[in-house]
Amino acid sequence: MATTPAAAEGAAILNTLGDFTSRENWDKFFALRGTGDSFEWYAEWEDLEAPLLSLLQGCGAAAAAEGGKGKGPEILVPGCGSSVLSEQLYDAGFRRVTNVDFSRVLIADMLRRHARVRPEMRWRVMDMTDMQFTDGSFDVILDKGGLDALMEPEAGTQLGMKYLNESKRVLKPGGKFACLTLAESHVLALLLSAFRFGWEMSIQAIGNGSSKKSAFQTFMVVMVKGKTGVVHPIQSLLDQSAKFCNTKQANDVIHSLEKENTIRESYSSGGDVILSLRDLQLGAVGDLKVIIPGRRRMFILGEQGNSLYCYKAVLLDARKRTETFVYHCGVFIVPKARAHEWLFASEEGQWHVVESAKTARLIMVFLDSRHANADMDIIQNDLSPLVKDLEPGNPEEEARIPFMMAGDGVKQREILQEVTSEITGPMVVEDVVYENSDGDQSSMPEKRYRRLVFKRNSGLVQSEALLVRDSTSDKADEKNQKLPSASKKRRNQKKGSSGSKTVLRIDHSYLGSSYHSSIISGLSLIASALDSAVGSGTKVSTTVIGLGAGSLPMFLRVCLPFLNIQVVELDPLVEELAKKFFGFSTDEQLQVHLGDGIKFIEDVAVANNGATTQLNSNGNENNAVKVLIVDVDSSDVSSGLSCPHANFVDDSFLLATKKFLAEGGLFIINLVSRSSTVREMVVSRLKVAFEHLYSLHLEEDLNEVLFATPSERCLDINNMDEAVSKLKAMLKFPVDVESDVKKLQKLQ
Secondary structure, three states, X not given: OOOOOOHHHHHHHXXXXXXXXXXXXXXXXXXXXXXXXXXXXXOOHHHHHHHHHXXXXXXXXXXXXXXXXXXXXXXXXXXXXXXXXXXXXXXXXXXOEEEEEXXXXXXXXXXXXXXXXXXXXXXXXXXXXXXXXXXXOEEEEEEEOHHHHHOOHHHOOHHHHHHHHHHHHHEEEEEEEEEEEOOOHHHHHHHHHHOOOOEEEEEEEOOXXXXXXXXXXXEEEEEEEOOOOOOOOOEEOOOOOOXXXXXXXXXXXXXXXXXXXXXXXXXXXXXXXXXXXXXXXXXXXXXXXXXXXXXXXXXXXXXXXXXXXXXXXXXXXXXXXXXXOOEOOEEEEEOHHHOOOHHHHOHHHHHHHXXXXXXXXXXXXXXXXXXXXXXXHHHHHHHHHHHHOOOOOOOOOOOOOOEEEOOOOEEEEEEXXXXXXXXXXXXXXXXXXXXXXXXXXXXXXXXXXXXXXXXXXXXXXXXXXXXXXXXXXXXXXXXXXXXXXXXXXXXXXXXXXXXXXXXXXXXXXXXXXXXHHHHHHHHHHHHHHHHHHXXXXXXXXXXXXXXXXXXXXXXXXXXXXXXXXXXXXXXXXXXXXXXXXXXXXXXXOEEEEEOOHHHHHHHHXXXXXOOOEEEOOOOOEEEOOEEEXXXXXXXXXXXXXXXXXXXHHOHXXXXXXXXXXXXXXXXXXXXXXXXXXXXXXXXXXXXXXXXXXXXXEOOOOOOEEEXXXXXXXXXXXXXXXXXXXXXXXXXXXXXXXXXXXXXXXEOO
16 A cells, blocks of 8 residues: 655655656665655555546457456556556556656666566566657556656656657657646646647546645546647536645646637638647648648747747648759748738648749748848858758658758848947948839839848847938928038939929838837827817827837827927937938927936836826817837847837836836837747736737737726727727828737737
8 A cells, every 4th residue: 555654754755856757866766765655746556546447448459348358548657756556457357557767766666566476567678758668559658747747847848848858759659648646837837838739638637535635626637649730629527616635726727728718719710820839740741751742831939948939930841742843941031022912821821932943842931130240151050950850751861951042132222320329239230222113113212211230139120211202392302411521522423304392201101110000099099089189289298118210209209299208219320220221300399318217217207196187279188098018129138138128017016117107098009029038028917017018919920019008088999980080080100000009919
């Protein structure tokens, strides 16, 4: 009979297990316990007997039903330890039980105990994350605490994932993997995602009728190996009204299952869900080792800790099998400037690329603003290990995966200035002409763009502005065009018959970033409040943290002239470049404060004590609406948060923002994160600080614009169509508000 150690003895012995993944620690643990002793971490046999025997009766021939004479299922017990589970199964008639553990001390003891009385039971010294069994060896795998031991929070998920991959490999089709676990959040999260595609899944609570009461609830999660790519809802046998050893623990599990079933439903609905590389590896689109003609799926390559960058990609298996394939697998890189072209943006165009590339499988990778100016060798080195996991099986020996590219998209580049700031680091101002940027082959003048590049973040194009040709007098040119004289002589002079010359100026009606358009469209959420302010002659206080080239505040000033704009910029050199090269200027409506944006908001919040009362043009008091926009990148690329800097989503700053806005405003954040965990952390903090939170995710980029408000007093959530119409009526320049608002989602 298994024994549970007394508290003092247990504490002393458990202290030897500082690291549950250490073979040496386990050898020491079992040596201290001595021979002939059994140890159960949780769930006694009397509680497990009924659910386990019910599970096993349907696996192979039921040995127990024939007095142990039947063939019976092949059962694997990984990380068996000194539990009595295997011997109880054997005595119940299931003879074909294989036990593995990496502790030689433990296996030697178990052999001595069972070799004579249970001669058919097998014992192997083996690492369960690297098992020496052939594929499809077992009908059933019974894990009792093995996964839990591998999944110490400090150890991460790597060992747990290796073990689950091995378990999947050695399990027969239709086989069952039963995991007895405490279902801690990080363990359950791995189980749910690892068995999401191609596995039927159920979960039940193990009763606690034994004399050894536990403070924790044990669960049995059962996965049945099915057809790759099929997504099944989880069958929950948990009842919220049932009695559990630990009610909070059980409720957390129930909540996780509900959330997972929602995710699975989205995959099953047939929508074009963007998968991750891990989803593909887990079988989301079928067996990756096999070419499935006509298979096409969008996904995301790369994640924090495994790659330098994150990439939007499409997997394409050639629609027709042919003998003329040059490559079994290839990578085609599409630069940002060409991503909108029919050849790369449309499904039919992509199939044309596959045929031209003569590859059985093509991985089309789309670059975005984060990859601009990055060395292409670095990009390829970053992609190489990622795409290797997508290579179909049985390729030619040592076959190389070729990289192809449509060209960087820049036809002409002229660097106007390179400077280094103590705050921002190296910066570049450049003029570029893109190759066929509009697909227009006519004789119209080519469009020229001016870009501000922050090189600290792998060549991030911080701002892009459209240059337009403007025929003016020499005097007007001198006054308005702030370009170096050498550049003027070299690039801008084109004398006409009238003596005037054609110069280039920034078109402030052009928004170079799609997320800037999303910020404008998101103002629909408070359109009625803005309309009321316009009607009463009240200037709407708008604070923008992060100047860049000044494109957004300059657009706001002209497009929404009732805004009173204050820009907070940390780096004086950024303001200097914006004024010199991007036509940025200040006046009574648009001012710049040089300093720390966080301190600025905190100081205003304290000074105003959250007051939102202003005088209108008639001297009457109005409840004013405020807008705060945070659009700053992070210099710490290791954090998984590219934009904004982590301090701008810290609890203390969010609290100051709430006071700053009081009940009359909208907080807007441009969020860019390669880590879903970091993104969820940001969203979670915003939900705590603000009563209402909305998201507008840009499909063509990784940007997500978040809109938060402490109250619904200013929100137009009941009639967004009318709100869109009101905002459009206030705009002096056209913005595709309808398309953006359709993508606006409330985050619950």
